[in-house]
Amino acid sequence: xxxxxxxxxxxxxxxxxxxxxxxxxxxxxxxxxxxxxxxxxxxxxxxxxxxxxxxxxxxxxxxxxxxxxxxxxxxxxxxxxxxxxxxxxxxxxxxxxxxxxxxxxxxxxxxxxxxxxxxxxxxxxxxxxxxxxxxxxxxxxxxxxxxxxxxxxxxxxxxxxxxxxxxxxxxxxxxxxxxxxxxxxxxxxxxxxxxxxxxxxxxxxxxxxxxxxxxxxxxxxxxxxxxxxxxxxxxxxxxxxxxxxxxxxxxxxxxxxxxxxxxxxxxxxxxxxxxxxxxxxxxxxxxxxxxxxxxxxxxxxxxxxxxxxxxxxxxxxxxxxxxxx
Amino acid sequence: xxxxxxxxxxxxxxxxxxxxxxxxxxxxxxxxxxxxxxxxxxxxxxxxxxxxxxxxxxxxxxxxxxxxxxxxxxxxxxxxxxxxxxxxxxxxxxxxxxxxxxxxxxxxxxxxxxxxxxxxxxxxxxxxxxxxxxxxxxxxxxxxxxxxxxxxxxxxxxxxxxxxxxxxxxxxxxxxxxxxxxxxxxxxxxxxxxxxxxxxxxxxxxxxxxxxxxxxxxxxxxxxxxxxxxxxxxxxxxxxxxxxxxxxxxxxxxxxxxxxxxxxxxxxxxxxxxxxxxxxxxxxxxxxxxxxxxxxxxxxxxxxxxxxxxxxxxxxxxxxxxxxxxxxxxxxxxxxxxxxxxxxxxxxxxxxxxxxxxxxxxxxxxxxxxxxxxxxxxxxxxxxxxxxxxxxxxxxxxxxxxxxxxxxxxxxxxxxxxxxxxxxxxxxxxxxxxxxxxxxxxxxxxxxxxxxxxxxxxxxxxxxxxxxxxxxxxxxxxxxxxxxxxxxxxxxxxxxxxxxxxxxxxxxxxxxxxxxxxxxxxxxxxxxxxxxx
Numbered sequence: 001x002x003x004x005x006x007x008x009x010x011x012x013x014x015x016x017x018x019x020x021x022x023x024x025x026x027x028x029x030x031x032x033x034x035x036x037x038x039x040x041x042x043x044x045x046x047x048x049x050x051x052x053x054x055x056x057x058x059x060x061x062x063x064x065x066x067x068x069x070x071x072x073x074x075x076x077x078x079x080x081x082x083x084x085x086x087x088x089x090x091x092x093x094x095x096x097x098x099x100x101x102x103x104x105x106x107x108x109x110x111x112x113x114x115x116x117x118x119x120x121x122x123x124x125x126x127x128x129x130x131x132x133x134x135x136x137x138x139x140x141x142x143x144x145x146x147x148x149x150x151x152x153x154x155x156x157x158x159x160x161x162x163x164x165x166x167x168x169x170x171x172x173x174x175x176x177x178x179x180x181x182x183x184x185x186x187x188x189x190x191x192x193x194x195x196x197x198x199x200x201x202x203x204x205x206x207x208x209x210x211x212x213x214x215x216x217x218x219x220x221x222x223x224x225x226x227x228x229x230x231x232x233x234x235x236x237x238x239x240x241x242x243x244x245x246x247x248x249x250x251x252x253x254x255x256x257x258x259x260x261x262x263x264x265x266x267x268x269x270x271x272x273x274x275x276x277x278x279x280x281x282x283x284x285x286x287x288x289x290x291x292x293x294x295x296x297x298x299x300x301x302x303x304x305x306x307x308x309x310x311x312x313x314x315x316x317x318x319x320x321x322x323x324x325x
Numbered sequence: 326x327x328x329x330x331x332x333x334x335x336x337x338x339x340x341x342x343x344x345x346x347x348x349x350x351x352x353x354x355x356x357x358x359x360x361x362x363x364x365x366x367x368x369x370x371x372x373x374x375x376x377x378x379x380x381x382x383x384x385x386x387x388x389x390x391x392x393x394x395x396x397x398x399x400x401x402x403x404x405x406x407x408x409x410x411x412x413x414x415x416x417x418x419x420x421x422x423x424x425x426x427x428x429x430x431x432x433x434x435x436x437x438x439x440x441x442x443x444x445x446x447x448x449x450x451x452x453x454x455x456x457x458x459x460x461x462x463x464x465x466x467x468x469x470x471x472x473x474x475x476x477x478x479x480x481x482x483x484x485x486x487x488x489x490x491x492x493x494x495x496x497x498x499x500x501x502x503x504x505x506x507x508x509x510x511x512x513x514x515x516x517x518x519x520x521x522x523x524x525x526x527x528x529x530x531x532x533x534x535x536x537x538x539x540x541x542x543x544x545x546x547x548x549x550x551x552x553x554x555x556x557x558x559x560x561x562x563x564x565x566x567x568x569x570x571x572x573x574x575x576x577x578x579x580x581x582x583x584x585x586x587x588x589x590x591x592x593x594x595x596x597x598x599x600x601x602x603x604x605x606x607x608x609x610x611x612x613x614x615x616x617x618x619x620x621x622x623x624x625x626x627x628x629x630x631x632x633x634x635x636x637x638x639x640x641x642x643x644x645x646x647x648x649x650x651x652x653x654x655x656x657x658x659x660x661x662x663x664x665x666x667x668x669x670x671x672x673x674x675x676x677x678x679x680x681x682x683x684x685x686x687x688x689x690x691x692x693x694x695x696x697x698x699x700x701x702x703x704x705x706x707x708x709x710x711x712x713x714x715x716x717x718x719x720x721x722x723x724x725x726x727x728x729x730x731x732x733x734x735x736x737x738x739x740x741x742x743x744x745x746x747x748x749x750x751x752x753x754x755x756x757x758x759x760x761x762x763x764x765x766x767x768x769x770x771x772x773x774x775x776x777x778x779x780x781x782x783x784x785x786x787x788x789x790x791x792x793x794x795x796x797x798x799x800x801x802x803x804x805x806x807x808x809x810x811x812x813x814x815x816x817x818x819x820x821x822x823x824x825x826x827x828x829x830x831x832x833x834x835x836x837x838x839x840x841x842x843x844x845x846x847x848x849x850x851x852x853x854x855x856x857x858x
Contacts, residue, residue, distance in 0.1 A: 034734025041776045042733025043368060044380040044454055049775030051454045058510060086371050087531055097531060153562055160570040168570040169563055174534050174554050175361040269560040274532030287734050
């Protein structure tokens with residue numbers, strides 16, 4: 001009950017921010033030249049004046065900007081995200097179709113990055129300024145500095161074209177019909193390269209943070225106390241240092257949830273995955289306001305939710321912090 | 326630049342090497358039944374029904390499921406599909422189509438003249454882009470019996486114009502699934518089309534793939550392939566990688582980058598060619614805004630054209646994928662091409678400088694005579710290269726060019742609605758007859774905002790008259806002569822310069838048979854296509 005009340009209060013507090021974001025994006029898109037009919041004409045590669053005029057009426061673009069904005073906000077109050085011009089169906093449905101792929105890819109790559117970030121961060125911190133640290137830090141820098149599209153394409157060249165171990169793109173093999181466990185395995189195979197490509201950049205960040213945070217905590221008084229009372233090194237690291245060093249990592253995950261739900265246009269394009277990033281990009285190019293605002297709305301809600309969860313996790317990790325805050 | 330040149334040279338070698346092999350007649354080989362053909366789908370459209378939207382992005386899928394009244398045969402002549410014969414009255418106002426008998430829709434209902442009537446009056450005339458202009462004077466379609474459709478026009482409709490337009494603008498939709506079902510544009514059938522073609526629709530996952538499977542009741546007999554899968558891949562480099570990994574069989578309509586097409590052309594596993602795309606010709610343009618008083622002077626326009634070395638550009642950047650263009654009607658249009666004996670503007674820097682001097686544009690500070698804004702369309706990398714080439718070439722004669730880049734919607738709005746440009750460059754799509762989508766670039770009186778039309782701020786009475794006369798001339802020879810006059814006048818006045826001619830490039834697996842055998846093959850039904858082992 002207590003948690004629910006807290007969640008409700010958080011949500012209510014973020015409503016003004018949400019409205020500001022939506023109105024801002026709406027007005028920003030008005031500044032971009034051309035509307036969704038221009039974009040559609042561009043995509044069709046041909047069209048005449050009669051068609052264009054007819055389409056503008058069809059999409060309700062003959063109304064003034066204020067009227068369009070007013071309509072949008074009024075619909076939003078009734079939890080109606082509107083109709084997508086490019087997809088010809090309700091925006092909520094369009095987003096729901098894209099969410100699974102995005103969440104699958106992002107959960108996979110974030111877990112990968114989080115887990116190995118901790119492992120490598122701890123190893124680097126334990127061997128600070130010796131060869132494991134140098135090796136890990138150098139690799140981290142390389143991963144961080146490499147553009148993900150290049151990484152993705154090179155991974156395709158090596159693992160798909162040259163070695164032929166993994167598929168080059170898509171979410172599953174659609175030339176064959178698969179079911180049950182085979183579909184799961186097939187999807188997993190398709191996700192290996194995109195997960196690694198996206199995860200390596202996150203990994204670089206996580207391992208740097210983990211290393212720094214470990215080094216800091218290792219110098220604190222309670223670590224000395226733990227050692228003094230005769231605990232062996234593994235227990236000191238796992239029970240005392242790690243738990244405290246994890247706090248910045250958790251903060252980071254909360255922050256990156258936003259980036260993560262926005263999807264990754266680059267990785268989704270290179271591996272032809274149907275995620276939210278590509279959907280948002282297409283909505284901008286096609287001037288599909290409803291879809292774009294819908295994505296922003298859903299992402300904002302999810303970010304609020306994730307940050308709430310992060311606060312709860314904080315309280316678990318560090319009893320000094322209370323959720324009441 | 327260096328890389329592009331090398332890529333282009335490799336292309337020449339690649340195409341030369343491939344010419345011998347891929348198009349040998351495989352007729353003697355018995356087609357293999359079965360197989361899944363996987364197609365690269367680069368740009369998803371808003372719907373899939375070709376009766377409602379004329380674009381290659383729709384034909385590449387909808388054209389396998391739905392069929393048109395006529396198509397073009399290997400030689401580019403109209404051949405019946407759902408129509409078996411046609412006839413026009415001497416005044417050109419009545420055109421009668423006899424329809425194929427025994428054809429059924431995928432849901433089992435018979436195909437009749439009522440479908441033709443409904444599609445023509447409700448879709449082509451009211452919704453279809455270019456169709457609404459083509460059929461502007463269509464007053465009625467009479468259906469005396471289920472296999473006869475009589476088109477009645479208020480003004481003469483040249484039969485050869487209609488027959489050359491119908492392969493693209495003549496797809497038929499099932500009346501029983503549209504009539505009385507509300508707004509045609511929002512009908513769910515548009516995303517799950519039902520047709521008479523060799524493949525029937527199975528599923529469409531937005532952002533992922535479309536699947537169609539063989540229709541066993543097809544009137545020509547069942548197709549060879551089991552299924553066709555279109556995979557949505559927006560990244561061109563990724564599509565090339567998937568071709569190489571064997572996950573794709575066919576990338577239509579220049580879907581890969583120029584360098585990837587050149588590279589795959591050398592690989593024996595693929596055929597890279599412009600064959601089978603002759604019906605999809607386009608020219609690169611240089612559009613002038615006559616509202617700039619300097620550009621309203623023909624000497625300045627001529628000077629700009631003379632300052633650009635087109636053969637050099639083609640040789641070094643586009644290779645064998647393009648050739649020198651001679652005006653708005655490309656040379657692949659054998660019915661209308663008037664030859665190169667029309668006003669042309671070969672590269673001549675001295676002449677360009679002389680013309681600019683004569684026009685009173687003397688070099689000012691820093692040698693600049695004039696500063697112009699150039700808006701390149703974002704359709705393809707050739708346009709981007711071409712705009713940079715224009716910028717550098719014009720810089721040589723003292724004309725400073727600022728390039729302003731936009732995305733698709735922004736480009737169309739800026740150029741064709743706001744007229745916020747001095748120079749623009751993009752593609753002019755030629756659709757087998759100049760009256761379909763070519764003459765609108767020149768005819769005055771176009772509504773503001775209509776893309777790819779005369780928005781240059783100029784009207785030429787002579788050109789307007791030729792265009793109007795040709796559009797209703799029913800005698801084929803006279804029509805061809807009129808379009809010859811049209812090109813002469815258009816090139817002479819240099820309202821738009823169209824110096825490069827291109828055809829789309831196909832990249833397809835060497836295992837495919839019976840491919841690229843008609844001028845608009847990518848759009849056709851693929852009823853005879855098969856995959857060898």
